[in-house]
Structure formats: C-alpha cells, structure tokens
Amino acid sequence: EVSPLENAIETMERMNEKISNMVQQYAWDRSLPAHPLSMLLTGIVDAGVMGGLANYEKAFFHPTYLQEHPEDQDKIETLKQLIALQVG
Numbered sequence: 001e002v003s004p005l006e007n008a009i010e011t012m013e014r015m016n017e018k019i020s021n022m023v024q025q026y027a028w029d030r031s032l033p034a035h036p037l038s039m040l041l042t043g044i045v046d047a048g049v050m051g052g053l054a055n056y057e058k059a060f061f062h063p064t065y066l067q068e069h070p071e072d073q074d075k076i077e078t079l080k081q082l083i084a085l086q087v088g
Helices: 004-028 035-045 052-060 063-068 070-087
Strands: none
Touching: 004 035, 004 052, 004 070, 052 070, 063 070
C-alpha cells in the first residue's frame, strides 16, 4: 500500500516528467499552441485547481509531521527536491 507521502512523491515525479516533456516539445516546435502548457502550469500553481503545492507543505513539511514520522525524513527530502525542481 502506498502512503500519502509516497503518493505525493509519485505524483510530483509524474508531473515533473510531464512538464519536462512538454517543454522539450515546445523547444523543438515553437508553433505549438501554448494553451496546454499554460493550463498544466496553472494547475500546478493554483491550489484551487489541483490542490497545489501548498497541500504538500501543510501535510508533510509541518514540524509536527516529522516529529510523528521520523522514518519519513528521506522521503520528505525527496519531495522537497522534486518541488524545487518544479518551481526552479
């Protein structure tokens, strides 16, 4: 069974892959309509659309979570790195 934290990591990995693929497509063919990429990015940033990254921050980056789940330290760091890749 996949934990909520593991699900968040998998979701971020999939989303980062999707963004990377779309950016590569647009780099090769600038005639592609920008709307799909714009919608994807809006869905990531806007908490009202897909929950946004704020939900991960509230759920997993609060000090209480790590105190209650010290075994998740590595997974939390992985999630932070994936988020940094996405917003950086």
